[in-house]
Amino acid sequence: MSEEDLARIDAYWRAANYLSVGQIYLLDNPLLREPLAPEHVKPRLLGHWGTTPGLNLLYAHLNRVIRERDLDAIFVTGPGHGGPALVANAYLEGTYSEVYPAVGQDVDGLRRLFRQFSFPGGIPSHVAPEVPGSIHEGGELGYALVHAFGAAFDNPDLLVACVVGDGEAETGPLAASWHSNKFLNPARDGAVLPILHLNGYKIAAPTVLARLPEEELEALFVGHGYRPYVVAGDDPATVHRELALTLETVCDEIAEIQRRARTGGDRTRPRWPMVILRTPKGWTGPSEVDGRQVEGTWRSHQVPLAETRSDENHRAQLEQWLRSYRPEELFDETGALRPELRAVAPSGTRRMSANPVANGGVLLKDLAIPDFRSYAVKVAAPGESFSEPTRVLGGLIRDVMAANPTNFRMTSPDETASNRLAAAFEVTDRTWLAETVDGDDHLSPDGRVMEVLSEHLCQGWLEGYLLTGRHGLFNCYEAFIHIVDSMFNQHAKWLKVTRDIPWRAPIASLNYLLSSHVWRQDHNGFSHQDPGFIDHVVNKKADVIRVYLPPDANCLLSVMDHCLRSRNYVNVVVSGKQPTPDWLDMESAIEHCTRGIGVWDWASVGADDPEVVLGCAGDVPTLEVVAAAALLGRHLPDLRVRVVNVVDLMRLQDEHSHPHGLSSRDFDALFTTDKPVIFAYHGYPWLIHRLTYRQTNHDNFHVRGYIEEGTTTTPFDMVMLNNLDRFQLVVDVLDRVPRLAESAGVLRQRMLDERIRHRAWTRDHGEDLPDVRSWQVPDDDATS
């Protein structure tokens, strides 16, 4: 590296640091062309300095190698609280002014840039969706590396530079993410360059990784399958030289790995390089404040100087700090970055802030989806045949995978076969670059089903893949999807914000298929029973979330086709894998799913003018409700019963609360304004109340659902334990239709006897009575 190169890159770094400090502190006087006065400083200081100089350093050096090698690269920011750094760099590259023209490349633009940061009406303090070049909300730590890998999959020309903070490195998801290198195919995928930034401290304490003996630290990453390169120091010139050299080396290595895999036919897992950068936290900031060491300690985490308005010394120290970057050398008279510095950054879409990969929607291609109707199961009459819904869906997923060989992936915590989607393995394998042995089943570097026993990795890889403009599906046991509650939160928040950013193009929806659900955890028991992810999801903005509970195989096909085509949503689809009655033929299923909710006339008696409404949402509740209606039809043929099935759960909300919500008139037309409604729901019953409390007839809703009762037992025992079984539903009807109050005592007792008979049989035999799979009442009257 020539002295001139070094000087230039140092100046670029100083410019980014200057702009970062300016954002945190300054309201005005952006180039310090007058002495710093109290009114130039923000009254409330909100931002994080500590990580920022390190991010700026790496960004500048990456710019250099991108230009030298014409690399296609993006920057994933683990320490996402370093928002000032990424905003500064997007501004220096010009991208910021291109997407936000009000923030121009002049003194006034600088003033706006500074003022807006962490300011009411301005921009957030973290690396948020508003920052060009970001694929990654910086709020919750732990997901940088898994997102980076997700971005690299099927992007063979891409280099994803991923800064992992040493705080973040303590989290579980990040700790698991290192093993993602066993799932990256150098022939087909891009490269991830992890850069572990050891600045040594979190908010208030040192980090674990920064306090390991050097050989232990290196062994850790060798053990994870990397070749670590350490760059350490606190002298800028030395670090510049070493970092530049190291980046040259790792880029050479990556190129060689890719060459061997792509033209050399090497199918083995390479040892990818990584960088460990050890520099002081808050580097170049105030060394001491009020007599206490700040630079190089946790005290530089947020704002090193807190009283810059009221305390003259603090303000003087801030001014000195800002001037230490020599802004007059960096910006010209108009306030624009000097051309020789501008030349440090790449141009056009080579700028990491302008790389279209980081605004994936602009690269998004429609998924090729075969006609889902062709996978339909034949339905002669409702409930006469049985299918395993997810197995039927497997055929469609298989063909989607085949038709989209470079932009669709399915992730799962080792449950694809268990969830009966194994048809996918007819056209692809599990992605696998670790060792193989004879007898291995569908493992290949070219596989496109990504299985690892970490819901965090499944979610994170898919998020990274979607955010960079591709499609996918996450199949998971229902109960354990809670493991990623918080990751879902961050993604839903990202989507909510991006909807209001005009230059962010819509991305493919995040699709969940939750199977092996609460009602069919009879194999695994209580710990595997939790339908509450839906409750978690519906707390997020109605604009971005959708929940579907298809009652049978054909409905599942129709719903999934819709979800795979959608954009900017999180779609949660819950469907069982066990044999389920086929209720609707394909055309009826499409019609029903398009409406999202509807009366099932064939299951009702006198549906036009009901005395009671039986509502249902979910495959198992639907079976129990249809069976309860059949029991009522047999024993009380005069009773007018309407069966309403809900596929699209958000139809139950009112139209003001959710775009799919029904008008009061439509809701009343389905559920009446005054008749009892017995509603059998897949999940926690309270959710139905929360969705419908504004509706006219809400006071007459009586909801059955999962009430945290269950163990390893039979399927029917599960519904009985939670009072969702057909006999209980009949009793609920008898208890709530006034005219039956006196006459139905005998039937009520028979239903209760039936429950006991089923319970006793189950406990004696260890299996269900055969009749409970069906909804039909046998001719000889099973209830006698």
Next chain:
Amino acid sequence: MSEEDLARIDAYWRAANYLSVGQIYLLDNPLLREPLAPEHVKPRLLGHWGTTPGLNLLYAHLNRVIRERDLDAIFVTGPGHGGPALVANAYLEGTYSEVYPAVGQDVDGLRRLFRQFSFPGGIPSHVAPEVPGSIHEGGELGYALVHAFGAAFDNPDLLVACVVGDGEAETGPLAASWHSNKFLNPARDGAVLPILHLNGYKIAAPTVLARLPEEELEALFVGHGYRPYVVAGDDPATVHRELALTLETVCDEIAEIQRRARTGGDRTRPRWPMVILRTPKGWTGPSEVDGRQVEGTWRSHQVPLAETRSDENHRAQLEQWLRSYRPEELFDETGALRPELRAVAPSGTRRMSANPVANGGVLLKDLAIPDFRSYAVKVAAPGESFSEPTRVLGGLIRDVMAANPTNFRMTSPDETASNRLAAAFEVTDRTWLAETVDGDDHLSPDGRVMEVLSEHLCQGWLEGYLLTGRHGLFNCYEAFIHIVDSMFNQHAKWLKVTRDIPWRAPIASLNYLLSSHVWRQDHNGFSHQDPGFIDHVVNKKADVIRVYLPPDANCLLSVMDHCLRSRNYVNVVVSGKQPTPDWLDMESAIEHCTRGIGVWDWASVGADDPEVVLGCAGDVPTLEVVAAAALLGRHLPDLRVRVVNVVDLMRLQDEHSHPHGLSSRDFDALFTTDKPVIFAYHGYPWLIHRLTYRQTNHDNFHVRGYIEEGTTTTPFDMVMLNNLDRFQLVVDVLDRVPRLAESAGVLRQRMLDERIRHRAWTRDHGEDLPDVRSWQVPDDDATS
């Protein structure tokens, strides 16, 4: 190891394996004293064989070293689906029959043991609370190691043998858990012996760790700070010998580490030993079934032979498999384990299944809690002074830590100081055994505040600590507690089940203090805003969950004192850290918190006969409601307004839904039966509807709360963005009290103007108007 020793331990292993297979398959004929007939076999086969022989092997060998060295040990089962193994061992040790006398040590007892497993009315298939010796529900994988460390803290004489499955090892929480050795003090804490069991496969695919080159695998654990010992093989005799030798070695090493630390004064972090055991999955089970390899592959994960009722060949193979363990050598005529085998196991409380540590409640000592009243802030009149509630609480926590130096710990993801509980550091430090440097702040091997940037570790350590009979508190930013949603689920399920197990003694509650909450994330912005953990918690059984929203410092003291004394609950306490008006003096706070809900007369006008009720729950909503009431009092002095504050959120449910629920009469007395209720709530507003939908006056409830709007801005802008501000609340009142419909137009407009004035000021100045911290209307009328 003598040949005799080897034969005896192999026989013990065979006995455990026999009992395991028997549990999975047999209804009757438990000792195969007649040929195996279809009716002897369960109709539905539910259980997991694959991991079981490995667990049995380790258990047998641990028994041996426990006896030889008189060790105090427990067994933590990572692959918790291996329920048959742990039940079998508890039975072999006699413990099972002691706690479940119906399952005796004879043929009939064996029949019951087998039949009950995964059978309706019987026991779960996983290592559940019903299994003596377990501290750890085996359902969701990932938490074994962190629980093991939690159990070892402050248990200096304890050895926690922790089997980590290689599937589980792929999860994030487990991956992060290895670093727990930087937090274990060999002088003060017990030892954890991690045993990574590489049986090579998950449900359907190989595991990552089993497919690494040996030197990479070892580097990984050296990098994590362990000394790995590998035992590998598929010949039982060889493995017995090597495993026995290895356990001797590691026990020696552990003893030497503890000696150096305890009498040698060595304060450095030791390199703890660990074992890597590589044996076939489903070892000793059917090698091939229907022509496909089963033993040593993922096909042995659940039931290797699936059709043992209907398929004679399968049944014959099952019989052969069972007989291969030579049950006649293991059990005597009566069906009891032969005495020479019984002697392999330790006796009394040295049996891992009978160790009281694994039934922690029996060891639980009451916490020494200083009188919380002595930490009270003085309150001359409601709202005249301000305190930082968590800082006030910090004094109590400090003294609790000092008074309980061996059985109380606080965990936090590096947020103790940020959450303003730093008073704790006056009496203790952060636990730290990694390297230190000059200038480090409160780091020590003896520290009792456990900080690591992993909510999973914070939760898991504390769970392990509580489950083994100690006390603690987890302080965390509110938004990120969702990271442990799923861990909370598993713990709440454990508590629910243990309440019905008479021999399980109650344990200390799991206490959460959630601070830096949604309304004061003005520093960090949208990604840090999520009050939904409460929603998640209230889906669990009412018996085990409690939620508190103390409105001020004195109420927080009273609530926390209550939580720290409680048993078998999960207590969620949400409290801000920013200056908050002191509403109640200590005596009033105690009275209010004891009731959990109540009318605040001093904030009301005509509270006895209100025209409108203002409800509030949470510190920020309380401030806004009291301020709204003051505005109403100033401008509409005739309006009768009742202010109701809720501390104990579960008071809002009805008495049938939650033990804390109010009767209808009490609820009506507070909220009337027909007056409008404007309710300002800390979290998502729908939760209040879900809790109150059964109450008479529910249709008149109008709830304001967090609606997913926010960014980095001022505190007041946050409440405005979500329509929870005092001016909006006044408007809500005006819109809902019928007699005001016509007269209040001017006031309504003034309130709307106030909102705009505040918004504009905030956006100009970057800070709040000074008056919004107060609830009082200035004499000159701030609204003009």
